[in-house]
Amino acid sequence: MFQRASAVPPLRFPSAEGASVGLCVVRLSDMTVVAEHDATRLLVPASVLKCLTAATAQLLLPADYAFITRLGANGRLTADGTLDGDLSLTGGWDPTLGSRFFTARKPFVDWAIERLKEWGVKRVAGGVVVGNAVSAADALSPYWLLEDLEWEYGAGCYPLNYGDNSYDSREGRLADTDPGATLCNLLAAMMKGADIAVEGGEDDRVSESIGDVAGAESLFAAYSSPCRDEILRVMMHRSDNLYAEAMLRAPLLAGACGSVDGIDVRCDSALIRQVALWDSVGIDLRRGRIVDGSGLAPVNRLSARMLADILCHMGNKKEYVGLFPLVGREGTVRNFLRRTPLDGRMALKSGSMTGVLCYAGYLLGSDGSATHAVVIMVNGFTCPSSKVKDSIAAYLRGMF
Known part of the structure; x- marks a missing residue:
């Protein structure tokens, strides 16, 4: 009919x-x-x-696709456990880092401290910094309404996301406009609590690309997000805008093997x-x-x-x-x-x-x-x- x-x-x-x-x-x-x-x-x-x-x-x-966030030790690691350089976090547009919707997973900061202890890092002479050489210029869509941008549902999608790019306030859940800095500062504070000294401060300055530090002997570790459909299911059930913007970009990242240098995202x-x-x-x-x-x-x-x-x-x-x-x-x-x-x-x-x-x-x-x-x-x-x-x-x- x-x-x-x-x-x-x-x-x-x-x-x-x-x-x-x-x-x-x-x-x-x-x-x-x-x-x-x-x-x-x-x-x-x-x-x-x-x-x-x-x-x-x-x-x-692919069904097993996952976003990758890289932890990098930029510099030489001396015999006494001093990293002569920065600790960098290179984002891969993972929207689930620190998300309150995947609480069963090991938190990224706990995972990162475990890696540092495995490497024998006891002191970082530099700081904890964002490793992405270029931030996303279009993290916030120019087509979104200005009044939406202050709220969680209007949070941008960055190379390094954290905590659903939002935080609680008296007015409600507000957008975090610099989630990279939030994560760097949190990890630096947690490292100090785990007796790993950070001498260079807690900030979100962009580090030199991993491996570009002169004479550096860099260490790397990769943290994987949940798989494709786990993220999509949360996106569809919650109507999560951050997850949607990340999943839109994900096909551009597929096959990057954790390295996002030079990729158009x-x-x-x-x-x-x-x-x-x-x-x-x-x-x-x-x-x-x-x-x-x-x-x-x-x-x-x-x-x-x-x-x-x-x-x-x-x-x-x-x-x-x-x-x-x-x-x-x-x-x-x-x-x-x-x-x-x-x-x-x-x-x-x-x-x-x-x-x-x-x-x-x-x-x-x-x-x-x-x-x-x-x-x-x-x-x-x-x-x-x-x-x-x-x-x-x-x-x-x-x-x-």
């Missing part, structure tokens, strides 16, 4: 007459469009853009790689506008049909479908469709900002596999978002 778009939007909520609704539902068994409305209209996707970021990462990265380069990937499978993203990996930029534009095409392409991949939180139970959709017949039967990513509410994901069969790709995008409403959410819930219950 093919239900053509009508002039009347399929959703009923206050201010619907002035809003834009894009809708596309596709049965995966035969790729039949069973319902659509204005499916080619370009709309603000908000965080459902992360569906694209996650799909791109899974197609371009700009957002624009990552987006070019993403467009090329989807073009190769027959999905043209160029008609839309994508400027980040998280969906935080209000200038992003995608259509319901474009998102549905991506979901259809990925619908037979259980590792992708498994990234989405279950409605009524998990993540940002844990209260959506709760205690309804669809509770636990849909896996959806939500996206919202002022005047924007979107859902994208799958209807699941009894075996947990995806049976339908579902995209609903609403832009330009002026009523409370709860009214739009209720309307979308009623539509999905009526359909399924």
Whole structure:
């Protein structure tokens, strides 16, 4: 059955007459469009853009992909345990260092002190410094709203990230604008507590590249992040913008073997790689506008049909479908469709900002596999978002 778009939007909520609704539902068994409305209209996707970021990462990265952060001893290590130089931390854009969402892992600072003791370092004549020769000029997207940048969800993505690039305050969780300095200072303080003296102070000055110190006999150690899908699952369940920006860049880092010297890790380069990937499978993203990996930029534009095409392409991949939180139970959709017949039967990513509410994901069969790709995008409403959410819930219950 093919239900053509009508002039009347399929959703009923206050201010619907002035809003834009894009809708596309596709049965995966035969790729039949069973319902659509204005499916080619370009709309603000908000965080459902992360569906694209996650799909791109899974197609371009191996399942065991991990970000690498390097600990380097820049200088000679003398017989008495003195490092005649700096201790450097070279970031590999890992968004999980010190993250409160991976607490079961050995913390980076504890791991680093273990390595120093293994090396026999008892004193660092220099300081603890950032080893990246060039910081990310586009850590903060120029397309993000200024008022978002002070909050955790607007934190930038840097070569060296730490603690979700945020900290608690009376106002809430605020963005850390220099996470490299935060980590360097923390490690220096922890080293002193472990009886490893740091003489050169605690700062975030950029060190010479590892191995460039004249006559240096450098020591290296590599700290790995969780694997690809562990990070993507947190990204999708929490709608984490930092994780999304890092995963957008990850394909540019793949194969670097821990060394990021000379690698182009700009957002624009990552987006070019993403467009090329989807073009190769027959999905043209160029008609839309994508400027980040998280969906935080209000200038992003995608259509319901474009998102549905991506979901259809990925619908037979259980590792992708498994990234989405279950409605009524998990993540940002844990209260959506709760205690309804669809509770636990849909896996959806939500996206919202002022005047924007979107859902994208799958209807699941009894075996947990995806049976339908579902995209609903609403832009330009002026009523409370709860009214739009209720309307979308009623539509999905009526359909399924």
